[in-house]
Amino acid sequence: MKKVLLVLFIVLLLLSIPGYLYLNTNYFIITGYSAKKLCGCHLLADRSINSIKEEDLAQFPLNLVNLEIQNNNIAKASLFGLWESKVEFDGRNCVLINDTNRSLPKSSFAKAKNIPIKKKSLEDKQKYFNEISNLIFDEPGVKQKKTRALVVIHKDSLIYERYAEGFNERTQILGWSMNKSIANALVGILIKEGKLKLDQKNLFKDWNDDQRKEISLNHLLQMQSGLDWDEDYTKRADATRLLFEEYDCSTFAIDQPLEASPGTYWEYSSGSTNIISKLIRETISNDSLYYRFPYEKLFDKIGMASIQLDTDQAGNYILSSYGYATPRDWGKFGLLYLNDGIFQGDTILNKSWIEYTKEPAIHSPEKVYGAHFWLNKGLTYPDVPDDMYSCNGFQGQYVFIIPSKDLVVVRMGLTNREDLDMNEALSKIISLME
Numbered sequence: 001m002k003k004v005l006l007v008l009f010i011v012l013l014l015l016s017i018p019g020y021l022y023l024n025t026n027y028f029i030i031t032g033y034s035a036k037k038l039c040g041c042h043l044l045a046d047r048s049i050n051s052i053k054e055e056d057l058a059q060f061p062l063n064l065v066n067l068e069i070q071n072n073n074i075a076k077a078s079l080f081g082l083w084e085s086k087v088e089f090d091g092r093n094c095v096l097i098n099d100t101n102r103s104l105p106k107s108s109f110a111k112a113k114n115i116p117i118k119k120k121s122l123e124d125k126q127k128y129f130n131e132i133s134n135l136i137f138d139e140p141g142v143k144q145k146k147t148r149a150l151v152v153i154h155k156d157s158l159i160y161e162r163y164a165e166g167f168n169e170r171t172q173i174l175g176w177s178m179n180k181s182i183a184n185a186l187v188g189i190l191i192k193e194g195k196l197k198l199d200q201k202n203l204f205k206d207w208n209d210d211q212r213k214e215i216s217l218n219h220l221l222q223m224q225s226g227l228d229w230d231e232d233y234t235k236r237a238d239a240t241r242l243l244f245e246e247y248d249c250s251t252f253a254i255d256q257p258l259e260a261s262p263g264t265y266w267e268y269s270s271g272s273t274n275i276i277s278k279l280i281r282e283t284i285s286n287d288s289l290y291y292r293f294p295y296e297k298l299f300d301k302i303g304m305a306s307i308q309l310d311t312d313q314a315g316n317y318i319l320s321s322y323g324y325a326t327p328r329d330w331g332k333f334g335l336l337y338l339n340d341g342i343f344q345g346d347t348i349l350n351k352s353w354i355e356y357t358k359e360p361a362i363h364s365p366e367k368v369y370g371a372h373f374w375l376n377k378g379l380t381y382p383d384v385p386d387d388m389y390s391c392n393g394f395q396g397q398y399v400f401i402i403p404s405k406d407l408v409v410v411r412m413g414l415t416n417r418e419d420l421d422m423n424e425a426l427s428k429i430i431s432l433m434e
Helices: 002-014 017-044 049-056 123-133 176-192 217-221 238-244 249-254 270-284 287-302 327-338 351-357 422-433
Strands: 066-070 074-079 083-089 094-096 147-154 157-163 323-325 389-393 397-402 407-413
Touching (some): 017 066, 017 083, 017 094, 017 238, 049 066, 123 157, 123 422, 157 327, 176 217, 176 270, 176 323, 176 327, 176 351, 176 389, 217 270, 249 270, 270 287, 287 327, 323 327, 327 407, 407 422
Antiparallel strands (some): 066 074, 074 083, 147 157, 147 407, 389 397
């Protein structure tokens, strides 16, 4: 009875005038986030709706949302029956519908083949790996660290993996901003093919008549474009509008004004990555080839068969945020960079591109950022070598690449809170391999 009264009190509070005004302005964040999660986790990754409710959407106010699946291809999330978001699933792609008067993109995705990752049994060390993984996995009945997967790859071989209950090596998990690093690889491929240049400017016609024409591809990759951007997910801001309100994410980002001269200021921006997505699309200049490009030129070559990239309603890949893959496949992506752009003898990226990727953006604080990868040069992880760099995503999605130790470590989960000590876990994994 007390729980019912509490829920009624919360509902009445939210429906008060200030609460109503807040929700009427920001509901799309709550319902859009929830509908996308429902589509990706249930329709794509085949997780149960109860599991999504109890884990991914358990926090207030997400736990107030009503979830519904229609016709096995529509994911809906509604709030008090007043606000709603809808996502359509075409078998692989989850598209948030923000303009009912516009049709869905006619995407024709390729399918990447699976290249099984080599396994190496280290039976004498399994006990110690289990002890190390206990640092980042919860005990039964506890939901604090919320780690879902740990994958350790040493010298091209999978030597350890562990999964939380309800997850396994076949579960596709959202990488969030780890997908920004995929954007790095796609640009690297186009540069290798001579279709793009790092110092290329005058990137879009809409920028030709103002200082934005001075923005280079390098500026975008290093988050130094100077474009005004608010990467805030707690309110109606540029980042939330881009992901959950806009029909065309890339155009929304391209239309932002300058707040600083290009190359003089560092600011983390999901907008920059989706501008790159549009640049890739215009460079390829054929939508059918654009949709197949990541799969044929990257994922197929490294055997990343589980990967699924979402588009917005205008048909642009949302490279900043929306890509699902298994932890093993995220590990294969890390292997590509560990091996200087070569995967099983196939040169996919030039070694010079990998070196560029690891160069700190000159204005990034404490040298923490390269070209759509995070760097450990400022020793964010003090007990881990400073040559480590990583793909990082919301809620603690990580692909750690440690060249000096021939290691790739993948951690995926639902939180990156302070009691998740990846520094200690990584340092102990390294010690165990030495």
